[in-house]
Each structure stands twice: as structure tokens, then as C-alpha cells.
Amino acid sequence: MSNGKHNLATKVSRFLRDGHPIYGNCVHNVITVMDELERKFPGCDDRIADSTINNGIESAKPRLAKDPAIELTVRSFQKSHPEINWHIASTGLLLEAAANDLTEAGLSYALGQLNLEKSQYGLELEADRRAAEKDRLFAASTRQELLAAFMKQEKVFLKNSGNNVHAWQKMVRDEQKRLDGLSVDQLREAKAARDWKLQTAAEAEAARGSRNTDKDGTFLVPPTPYQTAVTSESNVLPMSIPNPKPGMEHLTLDLSSQGLKKLAASDYGLFKYIVRENGPDAVNARLNGIN
Numbered sequence: 001m002s003n004g005k006h007n008l009a010t011k012v013s014r015f016l017r018d019g020h021p022i023y024g025n026c027v028h029n030v031i032t033v034m035d036e037l038e039r040k041f042p043g044c045d046d047r048i049a050d051s052t053i054n055n056g057i058e059s060a061k062p063r064l065a066k067d068p069a070i071e072l073t074v075r076s077f078q079k080s081h082p083e084i085n086w087h088i089a090s091t092g093l094l095l096e097a098a099a100n101d102l103t104e105a106g107l108s109y110a111l112g113q114l115n116l117e118k119s120q121y122g123l124e125l126e127a128d129r130r131a132a133e134k135d136r137l138f139a140a141s142t143r144q145e146l147l148a149a150f151m152k153q154e155k156v157f158l159k160n161s162g163n164n165v166h167a168w169q170k171m172v173r174d175e176q177k178r179l180d181g182l183s184v185d186q187l188r189e190a191k192a193a194r195d196w197k198l199q200t201a202a203e204a205e206a207a208r209g210s211r212n213t214d215k216d217g218t219f220l221v222p223p224t225p226y227q228t229a230v231t232s233e234s235n236v237l238p239m240s241i242p243n244p245k246p247g248m249e250h251l252t253l254d255l256s257s258q259g260l261k262k263l264a265a266s267d268y269g270l271f272k273y274i275v276r277e278n279g280p281d282a283v284n285a286r287l288n289g290i291n
Contacts, residue, residue, distance in 0.1 A: 004045025008053075009034055011046055015053055021102050022074065022095060024067035029060075036060040070102050077107045083122025090116045135184045142187045143179045149194065150175050205268040237282040244273065257287055 012033045016025040023029055037044050037056040044052075057064075074095070078086045095102070097110035118126065150172070157168055182190065240259075243251040253263070255274065260283065264271040275283050 002045065004047070005034075007046035008037070008044065008048070011050075012037075012053060012057070015050075015057060018100065019054065020057060020061075020064075021100055022066055022070050023061070023064045024070070026065060026067075029064045032063050033057050033060045073102060073104060074107065077104055081111065083118055083125050084111075085117045085119040085122070139184050139187055142191050143182075146179055146187075146190060146194065147172075147176060202267075202269065205272070206265070237278050237286045245270065255286065257289060260287055 009030055013025040013030050016023055016029055016033070033053075033056050036059050037048070037053070040056065040059075041048060041052070074091070078084070078091070084090060093114055093116065094107065094110055097113055098106045099110075101107075101109075154168060157171070158165070161167055179187075237255055240252050240255055242249045243253045253259070253270075253274075260271070260274070263274070
């Protein structure tokens with residue numbers, strides 16, 4: 001073998017080792033690539049371009065032997081990721097992204113940089129993950145909602161227990177522990193039951209409220225023994241206030257006559273709160289156009 005051919009064989013060996021580690025630079029692979037280059041470029045030696053050598057390697061790949069250790073690593077890695085639809089193209093993309101680092105860590109990093117086609121198992125796994133995350137968020141928000149409802153008993157409990165704060169705190173801890181122990185399905189049942197009670201109560205309130213209208217349809221708040229015909233200056237209802245519901249303070253509540261009528265029809269519980277906070281005299285005066 002001439003010096004030129006010997007130097008070319010050395011370059012081919014280096015290119016296989018550094019640029020195509022899955023095949024490696026065994027004697028069989030070097031000879032196969034050399035034969036491919038000789039077939040395409042008779043009499044070639046180490047003066048041919050590097051790109052030509054790489055092209056020769058690409059052409060010879062179907063006949064090249066793979067490094068057994070690296071091939072085992074790749075196959076093991078693929079088995080550990082059944083969510084990917086492994087075929088020639090996806091495997092090639094993985095190896096290209098991994099470059100020369102064909103260790104498990106290098107392959108894992110390369111896979112993280114790619115968006116490879118999912119297998120049917122992968123699609124099902126992804127759907128399961130989304131469902132699990134949705135259940136997790138639902139469980140967290142429902143536990144918070146149910147605990148908030150439980151906490152509304154605090155004033156009554158403290159009043160009836162002689163302000164026994166320690167007993168109340170224990171009740172809260174016990175309730176938190178109980179809620180944490182509920183499964184997602186049990187939380188769904190608890191929320192459904194609570195929603196049904198709230199809806200039933202709201203409908204009953206709305207039915208009672210619909211009877212409190214005069215003959216021309218103007219909504220009237222049941223009077224108190226202290227109600228006067230004209231609202232005093234010290235009890236004038238503002239035209240709007242921030243919404244008092246938790247988390248809705250950024251919204252403005254319309255307390256005009258029309259706004260109050262809409263509120264009574266859509267959220268009678270909140271309407272009752274406005275009456276309780278401002279007095280029925282002020283609300284009736286606004287409804288009847290007195291202020």
C-alpha cells in the first residue's frame with residue numbers, strides 16, 4: 001500500500017471513530033469505506049477532500065458493522081423509552097443529535113432536545129399525565145374550597161365554646177387531615193353535594209325574592225320597624241363598590257337601580273349582603289329612585 005493510500009486509510013479510521021462512533025473504526029469498516037472511495041474515485045489517496053471521505057462513509061453505511069457495545073447501549077436506551085416510535089428516521093435523528101456522546105446520559109440529553117414522533121403507548125402516557133395533572137389541580141382547589149366552607153363556622157363555634165381557640169384549631173387540623181385523605185373521586189362527590197346545596201339555596205332565595213316586588217315590578221326589600229320614607233344623608237347608598245367576593249375585588253359592583261335589580265335576579269345572596277351592609281332603607285330608596 002502506497003503512503004497516500006495508507007494516509008487515506010488513517011483518515012478514514014479517524015473519521016469513523018470521531019464522526020460515526022456507532023460504527024467504529026474496526027478493520028472491516030475501514031476497508032469497506034476505502035473500497036467505496038476507490039469505486040467512486042479510482043486511484044484516490046489522502047489528497048481527496050474531507051467532505052468526499054464523509055460522503056464515502058455515508059454511502060457505505062449499509063455495509064458497515066456497528067460497534068456492539070454502543071449498539072447495545074442505543075437499543076437499551078430505546079427500550080427504556082417506549083413512548084417514542086423508534087424507526088430508522090427517529091434513530092438517525094437521535095444519533096445525530098447525540099453527536100459523539102453515545103452514552104446513556106448523552107442519548108437522554110439528545111432526546112430532550114428533539115420532538116420525536118410518539119408511539120401509541122407514548123400518546124396514551126401523555127394523555128394519562130395530562131389527566132393526572134388535571135386531577136391534581138382539581139383536588140387542590142376543591143380541598144381549598146371545602147376547607148374555606150368549613151372555616152365559616154369559626155365565629156359560631158368560638159361563640160358557643162366560650163372562645164376555645166385551641167379546640168377550634170384542632171378541628172381545623174382534623175378537617176385538613178380528612179380532606180387530604182379523600183381521593184379525587186370522593187372530592188368530586190363532596191363538591192357535587194356542596195354545589196347542589198348551594199344551587200338549591202340560591203333557587204329558594206330567588207323564589208322568595210321574586211315575591212318581594214310591587215305591582216309595577218319594582219323590587220322592594222322587606223321593611224324594618226325603623227324604616228323611614230326618605231333615606232337620611234348618613235345612609236346614602238354609593239353608586240358602585242368593589243365586588244366584596246374574595247378574589248373579585250378588582251371588579252366593580254353596579255349599585256344603580258338597574259344594577260341592583262340585575263344583582264337580585266342573578267346573585268340574591270350577594271344582593272342580601274348589600275342590603276345587610278347598607279340597610280334596607282338605602283337600598284329601597286335607590287330602587288325607587290329617591291337617591
